Amino acid sequence: MNKLHEHFSRIFNSFEEQTVTAFAQAFNYKEFKKGEYLLKEGEYCNHLTFILKGAMMCYYLKDGKQYIDEFSLDHEFITDYTSFLTHSPSNKNIQCLEDCKVYVLSNESLNQLYQTNSANFERLGRVMAEQLYLQWHEKSKSLLMDNATERYLKLIQNRAELPQRVPQYLIAEYLGITPESLSRIRKTSV
Amino acid sequence: MNKLHEHFSRIFNSFEEQTVTAFAQAFNYKEFKKGEYLLKEGEYCNHLTFILKGAMMCYYLKDGKQYIDEFSLDHEFITDYTSFLTHSPSNKNIQCLEDCKVYVLSNESLNQLYQTNSANFERLGRVMAEQLYLQWHEKSKSLLMDNATERYLKLIQNRAELPQRVPQYLIAEYLGITPESLSRIRKTSV
Numbered sequence: 517m518n519k520l521h522e523h524f525s526r527i528f529n530s531f532e533e534q535t536v537t538a539f540a541q542a543f544n545y546k547e548f549k550k551g552e553y554l555l556k557e558g559e560y561c562n563h564l565t566f567i568l569k570g571a572m573m574c575y576y577l578k579d580g581k582q583y584i585d586e587f588s589l590d591h592e593f594i595t596d597y598t599s600f601l602t603h604s605p606s607n608k609n610i611q612c613l614e615d616c617k618v619y620v621l622s623n624e625s626l627n628q629l630y631q632t633n634s635a636n637f638e639r640l641g642r643v644m645a646e647q648l649y650l651q652w653h654e655k656s657k658s659l660l661m662d663n664a665t666e667r668y669l670k671l672i673q674n675r676a677e678l679p680q681r682v683p684q685y686l687i688a689e690y691l692g693i694t695p696e697s698l699s700r701i702r703k704t705s706v
Numbered sequence: 707m708n709k710l711h712e713h714f715s716r717i718f719n720s721f722e723e724q725t726v727t728a729f730a731q732a733f734n735y736k737e738f739k740k741g742e743y744l745l746k747e748g749e750y751c752n753h754l755t756f757i758l759k760g761a762m763m764c765y766y767l768k769d770g771k772q773y774i775d776e777f778s779l780d781h782e783f784i785t786d787y788t789s790f791l792t793h794s795p796s797n798k799n800i801q802c803l804e805d806c807k808v809y810v811l812s813n814e815s816l817n818q819l820y821q822t823n824s825a826n827f828e829r830l831g832r833v834m835a836e837q838l839y840l841q842w843h844e845k846s847k848s849l850l851m852d853n854a855t856e857r858y859l860k861l862i863q864n865r866a867e868l869p870q871r872v873p874q875y876l877i878a879e880y881l882g883i884t885p886e887s888l889s890r891i892r893k894t895s896v
Binding site: 576578583585597598601602630634635638639641642645646648649650652653654655656657659660661 | 773792835839840844851
């Protein structure tokens with residue numbers, strides 16, 4: 517049982533052992549250097565990526581401005597699932613903020629799993645899509661209603677080490693505020 | 707073949723006829739009067755709702771302020787899928803803006819479908835969750851980057867009749883602008 521299998525057993529704990537094993541075995545190990553891109557705007561996202569160790573950020577570019585929509589750390593998935601599902605060019609950029617050790621699953625391999633062991637993997641695919649829906653629904657709600665302090669607290673929820681691993685100016689950019697305002701928020705929200 | 711079946715054959719066109727038929731048969735017909743609530747904050751959302759005819763809006767209340775996050779018209783699904791999936795109390799309100807004719811599917815019936823005809827319905831559940839993910843991911847991106855004009859154009863995309871069916875002050879509220887600003891946007895974006 518490798519490390520990936522260990523994490524998947526925890527994440528997909530309602531699934532049979534053999535389903536989790538086959539899922540983990542379909543991933544391939546890769547490494548990226550700090551600053552390298554996992555995905556660039558205009559490319560097709562053909563992989564799901566699970567970060568074993570490392571930090572990445574996902575951002576859009578619009579009219580010359582950078583909009584950060586996500587940071588991902590150890591034991592989290594990162595992908596442009598929209599491009600992955602619709603086979604359309606991505607409008608996201610995913611960049612490594614640290615050297616990264618990851619496991620990747622190709623779209624082709626996932627579809628093979630759906631076909632060969634249909635019900636179990638369709639369920640696994642459903643659960644993954646449901647989890648992604650929950651995450652983005654929550655994010656959308658937060659963008660609609662929350663102020664910068666509330667968005668900061670939600671960002672570091674369950675990821676207390678995030679401010680130590682991601683430069684402060686990027687977190688400020690994510691929140692749409694100045695680094696000085698972020699310092700104030702961090703001081704008052706400890 | 708009833709009207710619901712007809713719509714589902716179009717929406718789920720990659721599925722076998724018998725899967726679509728069984729799915730449509732699990733829904734029950736209901737009617738709601740204008741002003742009535744399909745769901746109120748604090749309640750559990752135990753149903754998926756497909757609007758055959760009518761208009762609904764979905765909103766949150768936070769610190770006494772109303773935040774509209776969605777309008778739904780004929781032939782669209784509406785639900786609090788987060789509450790539905792996680793069996794937790796909803797923090798949304800879903801209200802009818804017109805008299806509504808709808809079809810509802812209970813969580814219990816959907817789970818029965820997953821169990822009895824496993825692979826086909828798991829796939830259908832996966833496709834539904836993927837579509838919802840795509841929709842909320844796009845919404846989240848729009849909230850992050852788009853101005854009111856861009857958000858208005860996306861709102862009425864494929865739903866040109868929306869401004870005729872939803873009061874202007876509610877659309878302005880959705881966009882976070884005054885009704886006067888919305889008038890200007892509508893005049894310049896025709």
